[in-house]
């Protein structure tokens with residue numbers, strides 16, 4: 001089969017497709033023919049050797065997939081050959097076949113395409129658990145989503161609207177603001193051109209945002225504490241800006257706010273009962289038409305370097321997807 005193989009730390013531009021043997025089916029595993037695989041910013045860091053997880057060589061990156069089950073490992077129940085599934089294997093997704101633990105797989109809803117399925121397993125549970133489990137977002141509250149046209153950002157906008165919140169989006173540039181509005185945001189602020197703090201205060205009649213969903217970090221986090229409401233919750237999701245902010249503790253005290261964070265992978269490991277609950281809730285939202293993964297572009301396997309280049313250069317919105325077979 002064809003797969004991307006990393007046998008030394010390299011730049012994404014150097015990634016190549018190789019002919020390799022099919023992955024070994026292990027007990028508890030599913031051998032999935034990969035129809036689509038989602039790209040993530042950490043794929044870039046992982047192949048460069050700059051990510052916290054450094055797999056032994058050789059390895060195939062690719063953390064989330066959707067495809068068709070071709071073989072079912074010993075001890076697996078609930079899946080059969082031919083089933084359409086989505087899964088988060090962590091590694092191995094940028095290949096024609098991938099063996100995933102059955103515990104990380106979910107039946108792909110009938111109406112969901114493989115590409116949508118490959119775009120869902122990381123950003124949607126992250127945004128759902130971030131807003132619900134950590135942010136306790138309530139109906140009629142105001143949600144501020146930063147980088148609202150990015151992967152987790154779009155998911156947060158859609159989920160926030162579905163939960164009945166009023167959503168204010170920030171994004172870099174007019175085109176990304178348009179995307180955020182199209183995906184359901186009530187207001188969009190181009191935070192490259194406009195002071196988002198004063199605009200949020202204006203839009204909330206001086207109250208500020210009840211929940212702030214922050215996947216950017218840096219100055220954006222610091223500024224956010226100036227437009228958060230009394231009893232507000234700042235949910236830290238990531239640091240796309242590349243800068244981990246320091247938070248002034250007096251701001252936490254003065255406005256009675258909570259600063260919280262969500263790491264979906266760790267959350268799912270520590271509270272595994274939330275995995276079926278969160279995916280079940282997401283599939284219900286999808287069926288009701290409230291959420292829909294947005295695909296920026298699809299690339300064949302050999303174009304993974306171009307896909308990661310697009311992702312790394314801040315040009316994309318929603319998800320970039322690879323279609324290996």
Ligand SMILES: NC(=O)c1ccc[n+]([C@@H]2O[C@H](COP(=O)([O-])OP(=O)(O)OC[C@H]3O[C@@H](n4cnc5c(N)ncnc54)[C@H](OP(=O)(O)O)[C@@H]3O)[C@@H](O)[C@H]2O)c1
Pocket residue numbers: 040041042122123126147148149150151152153170171172173176215216236237238239240241242262263264265311312314316317318
């Ligand atoms: N906590 C978790 O479990 C979890 C799960 C998934 C992802 N994450 C993290 O969340 C962050 C966003 O992930 P994503 O999948 O949404 O990524 P993405 O699709 O690449 O979107 C990131 C967005 O951040 C904004 N941004 C601001 N400063 C940037 C900079 N210096 N370089 C690049 N982008 C910048 C960009 O939007 P504008 O151009 O509009 O500013 C970009 O579209 C990442 O740090 C990722 O590691 C965390």
